[in-house]
Amino acid sequence: MNIAVLVKQTPDTAELPKVTVAEAQSGELQATMVINPWDEFAVEEAIDLSDRFGCETIAVSMGREGETDALKHALAMGVDSAVHVDERVVDGGDEWATAEALAAAVKKVDTGEEVELVLAGKMSVDGNSSVIYAGVACKLGWDLLVNVTRIVDIVDGKLIAEQVFEGGQETVEVPLPVVISVAKEINEPRYPSFMGIRKASRASIPTLGRDDLEIRPSCTTRWTDLNKPEPEDVQVRIFDGASVEEKVNQLADALMAEKVI
Amino acid sequence: MATSTELLYSEEHNLVRKMAYDFTRNEVMPIIAEHDRKHTFPFELLPKMAQLGFLGICLPACYGGAGMDFLSLGIVSEALEYGDSSVRETVAVHLALHALPIFQWGTAEQKETFLPGLASGDHIACFGLTEPGAGSDVAAIQTRAVSEGGDYILTGEKMWITLADVADRFLVFAKTQPDQGGRGISAFILERGWEGLTTGTLEGKMGVRASNTGWINMQDVRVPASHRLGEEGEGFKIAMSCLDNARFGVAAGSVGIIRACIDESVKYALQRRTFGKLIAEHQLVQQMIAQMQQDLDIGELLVWKAGTLKNQGVRNTRETSMAKWFCTEAARRAADNAVQVHGAYGYSDEYNVERHLRNTKSAVIYEGTSQIHTLMQASYTLGIRKDRPLRCPMPAYDPDTWQ
Numbered sequence: 001m002n003i004a005v006l007v008k009q010t011p012d013t014a015e016l017p018k019v020t021v022a023e024a025q026s027g028e029l030q031a032t033m034v035i036n037p038w039d040e041f042a043v044e045e046a047i048d049l050s051d052r053f054g055c056e057t058i059a060v061s062m063g064r065e066g067e068t069d070a071l072k073h074a075l076a077m078g079v080d081s082a083v084h085v086d087e088r089v090v091d092g093g094d095e096w097a098t099a100e101a102l103a104a105a106v107k108k109v110d111t112g113e114e115v116e117l118v119l120a121g122k123m124s125v126d127g128n129s130s131v132i133y134a135g136v137a138c139k140l141g142w143d144l145l146v147n148v149t150r151i152v153d154i155v156d157g158k159l160i161a162e163q164v165f166e167g168g169q170e171t172v173e174v175p176l177p178v179v180i181s182v183a184k185e186i187n188e189p190r191y192p193s194f195m196g197i198r199k200a201s202r203a204s205i206p207t208l209g210r211d212d213l214e215i216r217p218s219c220t221t222r223w224t225d226l227n228k229p230e231p232e233d234v235q236v237r238i239f240d241g242a243s244v245e246e247k248v249n250q251l252a253d254a255l256m257a258e259k260v261i
Numbered sequence: 262m263a264t265s266t267e268l269l270y271s272e273e274h275n276l277v278r279k280m281a282y283d284f285t286r287n288e289v290m291p292i293i294a295e296h297d298r299k300h301t302f303p304f305e306l307l308p309k310m311a312q313l314g315f316l317g318i319c320l321p322a323c324y325g326g327a328g329m330d331f332l333s334l335g336i337v338s339e340a341l342e343y344g345d346s347s348v349r350e351t352v353a354v355h356l357a358l359h360a361l362p363i364f365q366w367g368t369a370e371q372k373e374t375f376l377p378g379l380a381s382g383d384h385i386a387c388f389g390l391t392e393p394g395a396g397s398d399v400a401a402i403q404t405r406a407v408s409e410g411g412d413y414i415l416t417g418e419k420m421w422i423t424l425a426d427v428a429d430r431f432l433v434f435a436k437t438q439p440d441q442g443g444r445g446i447s448a449f450i451l452e453r454g455w456e457g458l459t460t461g462t463l464e465g466k467m468g469v470r471a472s473n474t475g476w477i478n479m480q481d482v483r484v485p486a487s488h489r490l491g492e493e494g495e496g497f498k499i500a501m502s503c504l505d506n507a508r509f510g511v512a513a514g515s516v517g518i519i520r521a522c523i524d525e526s527v528k529y530a531l532q533r534r535t536f537g538k539l540i541a542e543h544q545l546v547q548q549m550i551a552q553m554q555q556d557l558d559i560g561e562l563l564v565w566k567a568g569t570l571k572n573q574g575v576r577n578t579r580e581t582s583m584a585k586w587f588c589t590e591a592a593r594r595a596a597d598n599a600v601q602v603h604g605a606y607g608y609s610d611e612y613n614v615e616r617h618l619r620n621t622k623s624a625v626i627y628e629g630t631s632q633i634h635t636l637m638q639a640s641y642t643l644g645i646r647k648d649r650p651l652r653c654p655m656p657a658y659d660p661d662t663w664q
Contacts, residue, residue, distance in 0.1 A: 034279065076276050192280045194314045194327040198664065201273035 001154070001176060002056040002113045004106045005046040005079065006120040006133060007039040009063050009070035013125050021226050027064060035070035038121030040077070040189035041182045045151065046119050047078040048187060053154055056080050056112060060105050062087050062098060068205050075200035076192030083109050084207045090217050095127075097217035099135025104213040106140065116177040117159070122147060122184075130181075137179035145178060149185040265561040270332065277333050281340030284313065289344035296471035297345065297616055300464070302427060303471055306348060311382025315341075315352055320364060321663040324372060325380035328664035331571035335513035335564050342514030343521045346620035347472035349514040354423045355379065357506035358388035359432045363450070366491040366499050366653045375450065379430070386430035388507075389419035389477050390500050396421075397633050399434075399500060400443035404479065406435035413437070413489065415449060415482045421627075425475030426462045429453035432503075433477065434496045446496030450488040457482040468619030491653070498651060505578050506655070508585035508628045509567050515588035515624060516560045518617050522592075522599035523553045525614055529603050540602070549598035556591035563587055574657025578648050579641050586634035593621040 011019055011031035023029045035043075046057040059074035061067075062085040071082040085105045090097040106115055118140070120133035137144035145161055152160040152171065160173045164183060192200070237254065241247040255261045266275060288309055296303045310316055319334045320326025327333075334356070342349035360379040363371055378384040395401040404417025415435050419425070431451040438445030451458055457480040462473060491499050527550065530541035540546045563584035570577035596618035600607035607614050625631045640646035 072272070072276060073279070076280070191284055191313055192276060194277070194318070194329055194333075197273055197276040197280065198328075201271065201276060 001053070001116040002058065003046045003049060003117045003119060004109060004115045005039070005042045005057060005059050005074065006102060006118065006136070007043065007059050007061045007070045007074050008036040008121075008124050008127075009033045009061060009067050010036040010124055010126045013037065016125060019126075021228055025223070025226055033067070033069050035073040036121055036124045036126075038123055038125070038184070039070070039074075040121070041184055041186055042119040042121045043074045043077050043079060044187045044189040045182055047190075049117070049151060049154070050078075050080070055117075058083060058109050058115070060085065060102060060109065062090070062101060062105075065207070071205055072200040072203070073192065075203050076196040077190055078193075078196055082203065082205045084205050085213070086207050086209045089208075089210045089213055089215065091219065092222075093217055093219035094221035095129050095131050096135055096221070097219045099132050100139050100215055100217040101213060102132065103136045103139035104215045105208055106136065108208060108213060114177075117154075118142070118177075118179040120179070120181050122181045133179055133181045140177070140179065143174045143178045144180075145172065145174060146181045147183045148180050149183050151180075151186075265558070265565060269561075269565045270336075274332055274336055277329065278336050278340065280313075281315075281337045282343065284309075285340045285344040285348075289341065289348050293345040293348065293471055294610065294613065294616065297347075298470075298610065300466075300470045302473045303348065304427075307351070307382060307385065310348075310352065314380075316355055316382045317360065317376075317380025318352075318356065319658075320356075320360060320376060320380050323662075324364070324376035325378075326376070326663075327380075328660070330568075330658040330660070330663075331509070332565070332568040335509060335568045338510040338513040339517035339520070339564075342517035344517075345471055345616065346514060346518070346624065347469045349510065349517070350423050350469060350472045353507050353510035353514070354388055355386050355428075357510050358503050359386035359430060361506045361655070362432060362448070362499055362503045363490060365502060365655045366448075366495075370487075371450075371490070375430070384430050385424060385428045386432065387422055387424040387428035388503060389422050389425070389431055389433035390503075391419060391421045393418060393420045397630060399446070399497060402434060402436060402446065404433065404435040405439065406437045406447055406449065406484070408437070409483075411486055413447075413449065413484045413486065415451070415479045415484055417479050419477040419479075421463070422460075422475055422477055424473050425460045425477050427473045428460075431458075431477060432490065433479070434500055435479075437493050437496075441494065443497040444494050446500070447493050448490040448496040448499045449484050450490055451479075451482060451484060452488075455482055455484075466623075468616075468621070468623050470619075495652070501578070502651060502655070504628055505581050508581045509564070509571065509577075511624055511628050512560070512567065512581070512584035512588040513564045515585075515592035515621070516557065516564055518592040518621060519553055519557045519560060519588075519595040522595040522614060522617060523550065523557060525612065526550055526553065526599045526602040529606075529612075533604075546602055549602055553595040553598055556595055560584070560588040560591050571655065572658040574654065576648050576650070576654065579638070582629065582634050582637050585628060586631055586638065589621065589624040590631055593618070593625055596621045 012034050015031035050057045057079040059071050059079045059082040061071050089101045123130040148161045148163045150162040157176050158173050162171050239247045239250040314327035317326035318329050322328040338349050363375050392402050406413040406415050434446050436445050437447040459478045462475040533540045567577050567581045567584045599614040600618050
């Protein structure tokens with residue numbers, strides 16, 4: 001069993017507010033691009049599972065030509081190999097088309113053995129849709145687990161995992177192959193090592209194009225408009241009082257008046 | 262505008278940059294303000310920095326180092342000082358002022374004996390040159406080393422020593438021939454636990470409060486000859502070459518401070534409103550931010566120039582001095598302007614900029630005051646000063662043998 005981990009290159013969260021509508025529409029962002037922070041948890045889990053079960057790991061990312069920073073980061077963290085999917089295969093397509101291309105890439109990658117587990121972060125900090133991995137599972141025809149906080153074991157072709165949902169946690173068993181989105185509670189992503197950085201900087205990352213994937217994804221959703229919300233006018237109130245208790249009481253009253261508590 | 266990062270550095274360097282800045286943002290910045298307030302040393306960072314290889318970043322892998330180049334050392338120094346000067350100082354003193362001198366001047370046996378423990382962080386090291394009565398005037402040091410039965414007996418006191426009370430290895434300088442001035446100085450590696458060696462912490466510092474600064478006292482400390490670094494009488498040259506290493510980290514770290522001041526000032530200027538508009542729209546605020554950016558751009562280039570010469574194994578005392586002089590003064594200017602941009606809030610420790618301002622004052626004093634560097638640069642330009650080849654030059658970076 002081998003593992004594919006889906007990673008996306010997104011603007012550094014500190015620079016997200018600086019991204020303009022025009023940049024978002026053209027795709028030519030001026031921001032520093034990094035690996036989607038949520039995907040780092042997936043990469044870490046892939047590396048950890050590789051250590052536990054002796055499987056190969058491959059990072060897969062779709063992006064513009066030469067956009068391999070996220071893949072290099074995954075390599076520097078310790079995944080075995082990486083493959084880039086040219087985003088032109090979806091021709092400006094939507095999440096469904098993206099999922100189809102990524103699913104095709106997962107089937108296409110050569111890691112010696114078949115990929116039977118796909119890991120992904122639970123969302124991206126830019127698109128924020130949380131549906132790509134679901135689409136990948138659908139296109140592959142595999143089971144899907146979301147918000148996984150622990151992969152307990154992989155044994156006899158089955159994967160046992162813990163996942164959280166609103167107000168609860170459950171332990172589930174699914175047959176392989178499976179697609180899993182991970183929550184941030186699952187692990188603490190490691191920093192890339194200097195050895196990993198050297199390996200990543202020298203790595204040659206193959207690109208899969210339309211001819212490689214043999215897909216013609218259809219696109220059903222297109223942007224008709226794109227806006228940035230007006231920044232909220234935040235007001236600051238400082239409570240005066242003779243004692244901490246008096247200030248706290250005023251704060252509690254104000255929070256109750258605003259129905260915060 | 263293309264950044265220096267894009268123009269001058271390789272992909273490998275930029276991966277190092279992201280890793281080091283991530284480390285600073287995740288591990289250093291959440292804890293360092295409190296350490297600064299309490300004047301405590303962030304011991305919890307040492308094993309993390311050691312595990313990542315920061316403590317031996319530009320030592321060859323055969324000595325347990327990470328085998329990276331000097332530009333990578335500069336990048337890590339910049340990133341760490343983006344968080345706080347004290348954390349960068351730890352790497353500078355441990356690596357640049359102790360481990361690298363052993364790599365440069367040590368015998369094969371000394372390198373094999375001392376470097377692996379330093380690269381792994383099993384041993385933490387410091388550098389003892391300054392004394393209560395001798396700072397810039399190195400030849401005036403009073404510590405004595407007397408040869409006795411194949412050993413040396415060291416007596417004296419060192420002052421303003423970063424990591425003095427944390428380190429367990431000490432590179433100290435003492436006079437073996439007191440009547441020879443600078444030519445009578447020798448260098449010795451001391452180990453904590455040796456009889457007669459005591460250390461303490463100095464209190465009441467204006468800045469770098471999360472760094473340990475202290476004193477080393479030597480009362481008839483017996484040092485085996487195997488722990489003398491370099492030839493007898495070579496200590497002054499060794500000390501100056503150490504400063505070439507450390508000043509590079511200071512310069513790069515100062516670039517990190519300028520970047521931090523820009524980031525914090527821009528963020529604040531785009532939120533704070535006065536007279537009905539954002540303060541970023543006031544031209545005098547813009548002037549301060551533009552000055553910071555100008556200093557950042559110049560500083561980056563000077564650091565890159567010095568680091569590139571180091572990688573090539575070219576003597577770089579002049580270029581490193583220029584980078585240290587400019588960058589530390591520029592960082593002090595940037596921090597001063599950043600506090601001004603923040604107004605009264607900048608004067609409180611609610612924001613980082615006041616800490617940066619206090620920290621930057623130390624960097625224009627240590628590793629050669631700005632006045633010393635002014636005189637050095639004048640001497641170079643006037644043709645008065647020329648650097649002669651060293652018996653043991655720092656080797657050029659060679660990825661094939663270092664990794």
